[in-house]
Amino acid sequence: MLQLIQHAFQFGKNIAVVDRSIPYSFQDLLDKSHQFASYLIQEYGDLTEARVAFIVQPGFDYLVVQWGIWRAGGIAVPLCVTYPFPSLQYVIEDTQAKILVVSPEFDGILAPYRGNPGLRFISTEDFHQQEPKDLPSIKKDRGAMILYTSGTTSLPKGVLSTHANIEAQISTLVDAWQWKSSDYTLSILPLHHVHGIINVNSCALWAGATIEFLPHFDAKRVFEIFLRGNVNVFMAVPTIYFKLIAYYDSLPKSEQFELTEKMKTFRLMVSGSAALPVSVMERWHQISGHYLLERYGMTEIGMAISNPYSGERRAGHIGQPLKGVGVRLCDEQDNKIPFEQPGEIQIKGPNVFKEYWGKPEATAKAFTKDGWFKTGDIAQVENGYFKILGRDSIDIIKSGGYKISALEIEEVLRTHPSIKDCGVVGIPDEEWGEKVVAALVTNSPIDTEVLNQWIREKMPAYKTPRKYLIVEDLPRNAMGKVTKNELKKLF
Template sequence: MLQLVANASKFPSKTAVIDSEGNYTYQDLLEKSHGVSEALLNDRSDLNEARVAFIVSPGIDYVATQWGIWRAGGIAVPLCISYPFPSLKYVIEDTTAGYLIVGPEFEELLLPYQENTNTKYLRLEELKSDSNIPLPEINPSRGAMILYTSGTTSLPKGVLTTHAIIESQISTLVKAWQWTSEDYILEILPLHHVHGIINVLCCALWSGATVQFLNPFSAKEVFRIFKEGKLNVFMAVPTIYFKLISEFESLSIAEQKELTAAMAKFRLMISGSAALPVSVMEKWKEISDHYLLERYGMTEIGMAISNPYIGERRAGHIGQPLPGVEFRLVDENNQPVADGEPGEIQVKGDSVFKEYWGKPESTAKAFTDEGWFLTGDIAVNTDGYLRILGRDSIDIIKSGGYKISALEIEEVLRTYPGIKDSGVLGIPNEEWGELVVAALVCEENPNLEQLSQWMRERMPAYKTPRKYIFIEDLPRNAMGKVTKNDLKKLF
């Protein structure tokens, strides 16, 4: 029996899921997911790793569908509910999905698949059964899920994980962040991504905790739920914290005090999926009494590095390797670098993915001969804490012989009066190799001469942007990461 399912059977009468339709116990979840499994199997004994793509709104139906696919022996392929049809088609066809489960609100979008002969189209409401047939035994080494990379540098790749890998990712975090059955968390993150699926949903359900779904996101509604006093764990991405801070600042002093008192009672608040600006970290501490725990992970590795649950959390740092994770920082020749020197993060461990689906060459290129996974992220190690400088192909600008961290420049720009956000990148230049440029989101556009002078007082001249543009907002993907290839087009 899958460990998630085995754990759920220990808490039959406890509330597992709360969504807009109601409250559901772990027993409800076990019964609903069993029904999905039976309907999928349809007289077969085992799906034998058939890919099952599904597009279902966040809530009990999403969880029951995901668990039902796993319990029937299929590989779950969650689709992003905000993607346009071409993006969904790419994932369905790239995984050669044998089944497509569609929630009622997405039927019109997926209409072309109703007559598709390669993929069996299944309406969510039809996936019910109460005959209680025995389900297959699932070996942990079997494929469990395919999630897609964000595709910031190339076409998205399907990341295949096994049940054993997922269980390793979950159990590592449950231990590191001290999850228990007393925990209660709000799920506001996209459920086609490791942050929402593993860090929030699976860790909570593995532990016997309660997950409350909120969809769509609303800062007002998040704060209303905070004030109810039931939540004690919260996870979000930096853009969400930014929106919550803006909402907080629009409230009366009395409402702010009530909210701060409610948030102070939480045991843990976490930020991830994109670099957390130090300014946001400090502002959130001021309004919530929480120093956000920042961590580092990827679709391919789950979470690998984290600031400690108990101990010093350093602003601007992703922390230390999690238990069971081997890591090293290396130079361009795969040689370890000294402390304080920038190097690529490479990772080994039981939480690392199995392969890129259908892409053996990409899989081979992603690992060294010794089995280290190449993350492509550049960091420095200072006193045992890692600080991300950026992604080698996006955030590391090679200008005039220097390697410059775009994230470092962005952090400084955000502290200038009137600048709300910034995106820094390098654009091709004959003289410099790459020219440092910045897109700014401002309350009102600053005097560029004064801004350049101010920047030069804070960092070397070669790091100072040579060109600025002003935009209303930075382009981002579903997880809040700035899509710098889109930004580059503006220059």
């Protein structure tokens, strides 16, 4: 039996999920997922790695479907609840899904698949009368889940992870971040990404903790839940912390004080999925009493590097390798280099995915000859802590013979009192190769000539932007990460 499921049996009547104020026990989750798995396998007894795509709002039913697919021997393919039909169609057809599970609110958008002879269409309302059946024995080297990369440089690729990969990712974090059955977390992140699926939901359930679901982010609602006093572990992306800070700053002093006192009692607060601006980390510390634990991971590897649970959490740094995860820095020829030099992060360990679904060439290209996964992220180590300099193809700007970190420039720009947020990219230029440019979201009028003088006092001239663009907002993906290829188009 899969270890995540096995753990649930020891927690029985403990509350696993709170969904729309309704509590569900671990036994409820086990019973319902068994029932759904039985409905899936019908007379076959085992889905034998058939892909099961599903679109279900975050909550108890989502977990029932996910666990049911795993217990039936299928590969879970979660679909994004906000995607338009063509994006959903791409995932369903790229994975060659055999089964499509749809909750009623998404019936309309996926109606074209009803009656498709090659695809079994299931509503989440269909299986409730199913008698439980004997479930198959699932080996850990079987495929478990396909999640899609954000597709920043090409069409999204399906990342196939095995049950062994997922168990390594979960158990490593449970140990590193000291998850306990007494923990209570809030699940607000999209559940077609590793951050919400593994770091929040799966870690909590592995440890016997409770997850409360908030399907749609709302700063007011998040703080109301905090004030109830149950939540003690919170994980979010930088844009969410940014919005929480803005809402907090709009509140009367008495309400701010109450919130601050409540948040000081939390055990852990984590940020990930995008670089955390130092300014946001410092402001959140003032508000909550917590230095956010920043970590580093990807769809392909789960989490690999983390600031310590106990010890210094260094702003602008992602920390140190997690236990059991091999990390090295390499040059462009995949030669290992000293940690103090900038190089590509390469990862090896049981957490690393099996393959890109249906893309053997892309899979082969993603690994070195000696089996290390090439992340494409450039970093170096400063006083024992890894610091991300940027993504080789996106955040490392090659200008005038220099390799320039876009993230470093963004950090400096964000310290300007008139700049609310920014995105720095390189655009093609005959003279420089790439020209450094910056899109700015401002909170007050700004003179870019004066800004240029200001930034030249803070960093070398070759790193400073040659052009500025004032924008209402930056283009982002579902996890709040700035989509830099879309940003380049604005120039």
